[in-house]
Amino acid sequence: MKLAAFLQKAYSVLDRLDLVLPEKPGKTDWNALAYRWHSVGKKGILESLPNPHTFPLGRLAAIGTQTEKLKRNTEQFLAGRSANNVLMSGSRGTGKSSLVKALLHEYAEQGLRLIEVDKSDLVSLPALLFLLKDRPEKFIVFCDDLSFETGDETYKALKTALDGGLSQRCSNVLVYATSNRRHLMPEYMDENIGTTGIRGEIHQKEAVEEKISLSDRFGLWLSFYPFDQNDYLQAVENWLGDFGVDFDKTARKAALQWAQMRGNRSGRSAWQFACDWAGRLPEQRVLD
Numbered sequence: 001m002k003l004a005a006f007l008q009k010a011y012s013v014l015d016r017l018d019l020v021l022p023e024k025p026g027k028t029d030w031n032a033l034a035y036r037w038h039s040v041g042k043k044g045i046l047e048s049l050p051n052p053h054t055f056p057l058g059r060l061a062a063i064g065t066q067t068e069k070l071k072r073n074t075e076q077f078l079a080g081r082s083a084n085n086v087l088m089s090g091s092r093g094t095g096k097s098s099l100v101k102a103l104l105h106e107y108a109e110q111g112l113r114l115i116e117v118d119k120s121d122l123v124s125l126p127a128l129l130f131l132l133k134d135r136p137e138k139f140i141v142f143c144d145d146l147s148f149e150t151g152d153e154t155y156k157a158l159k160t161a162l163d164g165g166l167s168q169r170c171s172n173v174l175v176y177a178t179s180n181r182r183h184l185m186p187e188y189m190d191e192n193i194g195t196t197g198i199r200g201e202i203h204q205k206e207a208v209e210e211k212i213s214l215s216d217r218f219g220l221w222l223s224f225y226p227f228d229q230n231d232y233l234q235a236v237e238n239w240l241g242d243f244g245v246d247f248d249k250t251a252r253k254a255a256l257q258w259a260q261m262r263g264n265r266s267g268r269s270a271w272q273f274a275c276d277w278a279g280r281l282p283e284q285r286v287l288d
Contacts, residue, residue: 030135033108035115037141039124046131052114054105055098059238061267062231063095066222070176073220074103077174078110078138084219085162085175089182093268094224096178097144113137119146125157133170143177147184148214155184155214162217177218184215229256232265239274251277254287 032048057067070086077083088096104114117125122143132139141161148155162175177184215221227235236255237247245251258273259265277285 028131030137033104033113035113037115037117037121037124037128039121042124043127044121044124046115046128049116052101052104054101054108055242057099057102057106059242060095060098060102061235061238061270062227063099063224063267066095066224067099069220069222070099070103071106074107074112074140078107078112080171083174085217086177086220086222087182087184087215087218088176088178088222088224089180090224091226091266092180093264093266094227095267096224098267100140100142100144100176100178103140111137113139114142115139116142116144119143119148119154122154122157125161129161129170129173132173135172137172139173141173141175143175146177146179147181159214159217162214175218182215182221182223227265227267227270229265232259232270235267235270236273239271240278243274243278245274245278250285250287254285257287 028046029048032050034049034052036047036049038045038047057071060067066088070088073083073086088099090096100114104112115128117128125141128141143158158175161169161173163169233252233255236251240247240251254277255270255273258276259269262269262272
């Protein structure tokens with residue numbers, strides 16, 4: 001094979017490898033407000049996010065109690081006092097993820113930083129904690145829409161991060177997670193059959209301990225519930241105000257029509273309606 005042909009094939013292979021290999025780790029930008037963690041083997045890369053999606057807490061509707069509890073916990077954390085890891089669970093589209101994002105808007109000037117970690121990247125979480133432990137900032141590790149299937153072992157790294165394992169828990173890191181499952185793992189009807197003697201399970205309680213042991217490590221549980229009509233309309237008004245658009249009678253009727261079409265009333269559907277309504281030209285803001 002001629003040298004030119006060999007080099008051409010080598011370059012072709014390298015180009016394809018560039019599509020699947022992670023970028024070369026660079027120096028972490030500690031001036032950023034938000035980050036995303038990517039696993040690379042047992043280590044990882046802390047990628048800075050230059051324009052994080054944040055907004056004032058006042059934009060969120062129908063979750064006043066949950067907001068106050070999360071604010072209190074976060075303020076304790078920022079003040080150097082004891083605080084808990086938080087699990088937010090409940091109905092979809094009710095503001096769980098948005099509440100965490102809004103915290104960054106409220107407390108960034110006090111040293112709060114947000115790190116988004118996908119479930120698939122939890123395996124390298126110990127490496128992230130080692131990277132953060134000597135930093136002066138306060139970090140929230142944000143795990144959005146977290147759940148684990150049967151046989152999934154990645155949750156074990158999260159257990160260590162929550163309790164610290166043999167080492168002491170990082171004083172400048174908390175974990176805030178959201179999920180539609182309160183116990184984060186699937187639970188099946190046949191797991192309760194042991195109490196009837198059908199399966200012959202002697203210590204049936206021990207069979208489900210692993211299921212709930214992860215969620216039990218979160219000190220603060222916050223539950224989120226479906227919106228009623230007033231909650232939904234308040235959320236629409238808040239988001240339209242963010243766009244600088246009036247919430248008049250036509251907008252109200254259109255918002256209700258939108259919710260009926262979607263089959264649900266939630267903060268997410270309120271946001272989606274506001275995006276549609278605010279994006280229309282003034283003469284297009286009429287009922288469909």
